Every structure is written in C-alpha cells, then in structure tokens.
Amino acid sequence: MLGPVDVYVLLKVATTHGKEGWLQSGLAHEIGVSPSVVNRALKEGEDLKLYHPSRKRINARTLQEALVHGARYFLAPKKGGEVRGVPTAWAAPPLLGEIFSASVLPYVWPDPEGEVRGLSVEPLHPSAPKAARRDPAFYELLALVDTLRLGGVRERALAEKALRDRMGMREGD
Incomplete structure (x- = not known):
C-alpha cells in the first residue's frame, strides 16, 4: 500500500522530469532518507504502476490521479x-x-x-x-x-x- 514516504520519494522523482543520470543514493541524500527507503518506495511505485524503473520516471497521470482522489484518505493529515x-x-x-x-x-x-x-x-x-x-x-x-x-x-x-x-x-x- 502506498504510504507517505513512498509519495515523498515519488514527488522528488517527479522533480527530475526524467533526467538521465540521477542515482537512488543521491536522491536519498537530497531528501534526507536512506537509500534503502528510496529503493523500497520505488519498488512500491513500480508495483502500483506509478513509477517506470527503466525510464526512471513517474507515471504522472496515475500519480496525480491517486493523489487527487486519495490523499485525504491514505495520507490523512495529523x-x-x-x-x-x-x-x-x-x-x-x-x-x-x-x-x-x-x-x-x-x-x-x-x-x-x-x-x-x-x-x-x-x-x-x-x-x-x-x-x-x-x-x-x-x-x-x-x-x-x-x-x-x-x-x-x-x-x-x-x-x-x-x-x-x-x-x-x-x-x-
């Protein structure tokens, strides 16, 4: 199930706009998480069709749809x-x-x-x-x-x- 950390990582990937050459370790450092957290989030994103690993890009339409219709529920604010x-x-x-x-x-x-x-x-x-x-x-x-x-x-x-x-x-x- 998609959780807050997964969304956090996928949003950072969205800012790369498909640029070649970014590494999971660099991404992890930029957002203050461990490389293993990034790896798990990307695997979850791939499983949910939110991330294309071969292209190192998010599926923008699917992620946006999930957030618009579900963020209030699966990312309920505290x-x-x-x-x-x-x-x-x-x-x-x-x-x-x-x-x-x-x-x-x-x-x-x-x-x-x-x-x-x-x-x-x-x-x-x-x-x-x-x-x-x-x-x-x-x-x-x-x-x-x-x-x-x-x-x-x-x-x-x-x-x-x-x-x-x-x-x-x-x-x-």
Missing part, C-alpha cells in the same frame, strides 16, 4: 497546535496569495528554523522542511499534496490544476 514552522498547503508556493483566510492561521510543518507561526501539520516525512529549503520545485509539490490532504473543494481544485501543470500534464490528461 494536525496539532500552534507552532513555528515552514508554511505548507495554500500558505506556500505555488498557491500562496491565491486563497485568503482572514481568521485562520496558516498550516506549517513544525521546524525550529521556520519563520512562520501557524497550525501544525505533520509533513509526509520529518525531513520535508529541510529538503524543501533545498529544492523549491519539490517544496511546491509537497505543499500541493498538503493542500489535497487539508483543503476544501476550492483549494483542492486549485491544487489539482497546479499539480497537473508541475507534472507536465496538459488539460484533459
């Missing part, structure tokens, strides 16, 4: 109290500024280096804040998945379109 952290969901790029809420604090991943106070939400992996600081494209995908996990109809529709754009899919794909 929320907490007010903390300092890294903004996520619609409080982060690419949806930052698209959705306004005057009375609600933004969602954040707890992080001592974070600069925003908000409502805590557990990221897909504990190393997400650090990895997001290193890779803006990865950060955007993680924030969009959090929007799918946490958002209402309007937020989820915006996230679906942005996710499709970032995964290189056309309207109707």
Whole structure:
C-alpha cells in the first residue's frame, strides 16, 4: 500500500522530469532518507504502476490521479497546535496569495528554523522542511499534496490544476 514516504520519494522523482543520470543514493541524500527507503518506495511505485524503473520516471497521470482522489484518505493529515514552522498547503508556493483566510492561521510543518507561526501539520516525512529549503520545485509539490490532504473543494481544485501543470500534464490528461 502506498504510504507517505513512498509519495515523498515519488514527488522528488517527479522533480527530475526524467533526467538521465540521477542515482537512488543521491536522491536519498537530497531528501534526507536512506537509500534503502528510496529503493523500497520505488519498488512500491513500480508495483502500483506509478513509477517506470527503466525510464526512471513517474507515471504522472496515475500519480496525480491517486493523489487527487486519495490523499485525504491514505495520507490523512495529523494536525496539532500552534507552532513555528515552514508554511505548507495554500500558505506556500505555488498557491500562496491565491486563497485568503482572514481568521485562520496558516498550516506549517513544525521546524525550529521556520519563520512562520501557524497550525501544525505533520509533513509526509520529518525531513520535508529541510529538503524543501533545498529544492523549491519539490517544496511546491509537497505543499500541493498538503493542500489535497487539508483543503476544501476550492483549494483542492486549485491544487489539482497546479499539480497537473508541475507534472507536465496538459488539460484533459
């Protein structure tokens, strides 16, 4: 079954856009997990037809479909109290500024280096804040998945379109 760590790894693979030459060990280092975690996640992705090992690419349509229709359930968010952290969901790029809420604090991943106070939400992996600081494209995908996990109809529709754009899919794909 697809879990948070699997999605975390597959989203990072999505940022490679099929570039040749990336290694599992390098990917693991970039996102703060062990190479064995990357290997297991890619095997799970392959079993679920979300990853093409020979091409080192994700199946963007299938992954996007799984996330849009299932993230709320198989990646159910764990929320907490007010903390300092890294903004996520619609409080982060690419949806930052698209959705306004005057009375609600933004969602954040707890992080001592974070600069925003908000409502805590557990990221897909504990190393997400650090990895997001290193890779803006990865950060955007993680924030969009959090929007799918946490958002209402309007937020989820915006996230679906942005996710499709970032995964290189056309309207109707």
